[in-house]
Amino acid sequence: MTDLARLDLNLLRVFDAVARERHVTRAAQRLNLSQPAVSNALARLRTTLQDELFLRRPGGVEPTALALSLMQPVAEVLDRLRDALAVHAPFEPASATRVFPIGLSEYAEAVLAPPLLARMAAEAPGCLLAIRHADRTNAMALLEQDAVQLAVGMLPEPPALYTRLRLLPEIFLTLMRADHSLAEGPMTPERFAAWPHLLHSPNGSREGALDEPMRQAGHPRRLGAVVAHLSAVPGILKRTDMVMALTARLAMQLAEAHGLALRSCPVAIPHTRLSLIFPRRLEADQGHAWLRRLLLAVAREATEGCDRIKALQQGLVLAADD
8 A cells, every 4th residue: 555645535535436336427426526526536546556446347437456445444434534523513403404324123113213203304304314124133234334323123232332222111912803713711822822923024034022932831832924014914914813912012003003903912021122222433423412312202202102001011911801
């Protein structure tokens, strides 16, 4: 590598834009520069690094071996610099135009996104919330790649470089069609296990939070189907004998919207609490701190706003059977 003292930071910005776009004109548009300005910057960078960096190809450019090796380090350096500058930048929600990329599990999105977006529209109408799916299988990878700035879901304990805030405590309820045999009578593990179960699993796993508690109760459950999207759940339950254990807030929403029967779950399911995880380097970022406060507020309102769930959380689960 040539002496770093000769390397202009602006040249790295041009390199990053061309590497991402694989096209000089699009890179210029991304940087709000003219195409000749980007070409001149690339020429200077080629001289400094003594490498062609990008070779012309039909429809764009192709990075050389050196350019490929530099793409990730350069992107990381620029991202860290932007984050460092953002920490000290004032954040005024009413006039801000920031994009917040976040990761939410499907459940967290269904419960938290509507009130969160309503609050954002009122407080920061120029900001954009860009939501990606995140769960225990990919949340840490998304955070480490800076693809999202925070993740919310039922997530494992993160590494030391991350902060974890616990949000909504949860219980599980059971959904089924209104005329299902399990909609009446005692809700026991034995009766519960006698029917095929519907499992919601965006990543295709056939193991859910309910399986180990049911095995420990001596009544392992039998899966009838695994679905990737919650939108399919009501139609399946209304047309089959399948039953489904689901977090209480979401189960109550689906029961009310689709006329499904709602019962208690006959076994306790531990470790069911939404967590918010984010990199510690963003703790002092004023915009990020504002978004975190907003998320904590809507989570607190979701907890305080449902008397029935509060009663169930206090141990009155069997009240759902009455």
